[in-house]
Amino acid sequence: MLDENELVRRISDSDHEAFKELFLRYYRPLALYARKFVLPESAGDLVQECFFQFWLNRKSFIVHTSLKAYLFAMLRHRCYHELKKKAALQHYENDTLQRLRYEEWRYFETEESIFYFDLIEKTKKSFDKLPPKCREVFDLSRQRGLSNKDIAENLQISQKMVEKQITKALKIFRNELSDFLPLLIFCVSQLLLVVIRKVFF
Numbered sequence: 001m002l003d004e005n006e007l008v009r010r011i012s013d014s015d016h017e018a019f020k021e022l023f024l025r026y027y028r029p030l031a032l033y034a035r036k037f038v039l040p041e042s043a044g045d046l047v048q049e050c051f052f053q054f055w056l057n058r059k060s061f062i063v064h065t066s067l068k069a070y071l072f073a074m075l076r077h078r079c080y081h082e083l084k085k086k087a088a089l090q091h092y093e094n095d096t097l098q099r100l101r102y103e104e105w106r107y108f109e110t111e112e113s114i115f116y117f118d119l120i121e122k123t124k125k126s127f128d129k130l131p132p133k134c135r136e137v138f139d140l141s142r143q144r145g146l147s148n149k150d151i152a153e154n155l156q157i158s159q160k161m162v163e164k165q166i167t168k169a170l171k172i173f174r175n176e177l178s179d180f181l182p183l184l185i186f187c188v189s190q191l192l193l194v195v196i197r198k199v200f201f
Contacts, residue, residue, distance in 0.1 A: 002018065006018075007067065011055075023051055027047060030047045030050065030075050031043050031047050033072065034075055037082075046078045046079060047075060053074065054071070122176065123177065125176070127173075135169070137151055137155070137162055138166060138169040
């Protein structure tokens with residue numbers, strides 16, 4: 001069995017056997033994922049569309065995560081748009097997207113999930129949005145593990161100010177990551193520690 005890097009390289013060179021291996025390796029898990037949201041016949045069609053699109057773009061596609069995560073992301077978007085076409089989702093679009101992400105996450109090891117990468121990216125952007133002093137305090141608290149007293153002494157500010165800045169940072173994170181909170185209720189114990197270590201350590 002070829003590893004993912006070699007598989008990608010051969011497919012980009014129009015190797016039909018490599019593409020066949022890709023199809024056989026991932027068709028079933030992708031179809032099972034899609035069948036959670038659409039009829040079996042529609043699920044098969046959506047998966048085949050993903051592989052067809054993948055082959056058409058084989059010379060130019062870029063995989064930032066893993067090949068498996070890339071394919072699931074393609075299918076997630078197709079399932080979502082299929083549901084939007086066939087169901088009245090005016091008030092349920094966010095819930096549907098969260099369920100799609102959760103079901104996808106279940107198929108992966110935590111660090112391979114496209115949801116994981118989405119959350120990492122959003123967390124980094126949220127951290128960058130913190131005001132300078134707030135970011136400095138939060139960094140000392142969460143990354144270096146300093147106590148509020150130590151932070152106050154290092155920065156020559158009061159402990160009350162340290163607490164205020166940490167509270168402010170957490171509020172910003174809560175607002176920025178609000179779209180992810182419903183899903184995190186399901187997987188916070190397995191995922192959140194990994195995310196925090198990845199971003200702040």
